[in-house]
Amino acid sequence: xxxxxxxGPLDREVKDKYVLFLVAADKxxxxxxxxxxAVIDIxxxxxxxxxxxxxxxxxxxILNKVKAGDTILSVSATDLDVGDNALISYRFGKPxxxxxxxxxxxxxxxxxxxxxxxxxxxxxxxxVATDHGSSALSSAATVIIKVSEVPxxxxxxxxxxxxxxxxxxxxxxxxxxxxxxxxVSVMYFIQTYSTVFSIxxxxxxxxxxxxxxxIQDTYDILVEAVDSQDPPYTAVT
Numbered sequence: 001x002x003x004x005x006x007x008g009p010l011d012r013e014v015k016d017k018y019v020l021f022l023v024a025a026d027k028x029x030x031x032x033x034x035x036x037x038a039v040i041d042i043x044x045x046x047x048x049x050x051x052x053x054x055x056x057x058x059x060x061x062i063l064n065k066v067k068a069g070d071t072i073l074s075v076s077a078t079d080l081d082v083g084d085n086a087l088i089s090y091r092f093g094k095p096x097x098x099x100x101x102x103x104x105x106x107x108x109x110x111x112x113x114x115x116x117x118x119x120x121x122x123x124x125x126x127x128v129a130t131d132h133g134s135s136a137l138s139s140a141a142t143v144i145i146k147v148s149e150v151p152x153x154x155x156x157x158x159x160x161x162x163x164x165x166x167x168x169x170x171x172x173x174x175x176x177x178x179x180x181x182x183x184v185s186v187m188y189f190i191q192t193y194s195t196v197f198s199i200x201x202x203x204x205x206x207x208x209x210x211x212x213x214x215i216q217d218t219y220d221i222l223v224e225a226v227d228s229q230d231p232p233y234t235a236v237t
Contacts, residue, residue, distance in 0.1 A: 004038065012042040013080045046085040046133030050077040052141040057127075061110070063149045068112040072099075075106040075141060077129035085133040093126030093140060101127065108143065121147045152180045152227040154237040161205070165213040173197065173205040176223060176237065184227050191222040191236075199223060 004020070020038040025031045052075065059073045066072065079086040090106045092099075101108050106127075123145040130138040154176060161174035176199075178186055188199040196219065199205050205221070226234050 010042050012044050013048065016042050044082045044085055046081055046131065046135055046137060048080040049137040049139045050079045050088050050129035050131050051139060052077045052129060054141060056142045056144065058144040060146045060148065063147065066110055068110055070110050071107045072110050073108045073143065075127050075143065077139065079131050081131065085131055087132040088129050091128050093128045096123065096125050098123065099125065123147060152178055152184065152186060152225060154178050154225065157237060159237060165211050167207060167211065169207055169209055171207045173207060176203040178203065178225050180227055186225050186227050189224045191224055193219050193221050197221055
């Protein structure tokens with residue numbers, strides 16, 4: 001009757017098209033023949049789960065080098081199916097207030113809430129990739145984010161300032177710059193010539209007396225900065 005039957009399982013991901021050459025012959029003498037070609041396209045069914053490029057993604061997050069909204073990591077998955085069956089959306093298996101994930105491309109962004117976590121903490125977040133098939137399939141991977149912070153440190157190992165003699169007490173000498181993380185405060189302490197100079201909580205050095213160049217023309221001031229972390233970091237310049 002000319003019907004074509006399948007003799008074994010078909011897998012579109014292995015072969016998506018078959019071209020059959022057909023012959024129809026009568027039983028006359030001599031027999032007459034006719035030829036045709038049948039092209040069979042194999043339609044996709046959602047039989048493949050998304051596959052992540054890695055089972056585990058990890059990154060080091062240094063808080064005082066990033067800001068809210070920065071992309072800190074990207075995950076990616078592929079699907080051997082086609083059409084909607086191959087479209088993938090990403091989500092966290094367990095939400096975390098410090099991060100959000102772009103459901104379309106797998107980019108993971110930092111939020112302001114992560115700055116409240118303890119330094120040295122490893123944040124583990126399961127991430128899920130789901131295809132868009134009518135019977136959606138999913139797979140999971142793990143994201144590990146190691147949170148740390150660069151120690152508080154002065155922008156320079158040495159600062160140099162100059163000012164004319166004879167200025168009144170409370171005159172501005174210069175300001176020191178330190179690198180600190182978000183939500184970290186710093187206290188400054190003058191270790192030498194503390195009777196001649198003082199320093200504000202903003203790192204500005206001011207005079208405590210009227211300076212006389214003929215008495216002393218150079219001061220080597222040692223300044224210590226101590227931050228509010230637990231345990232605190234200390235920097236000296």
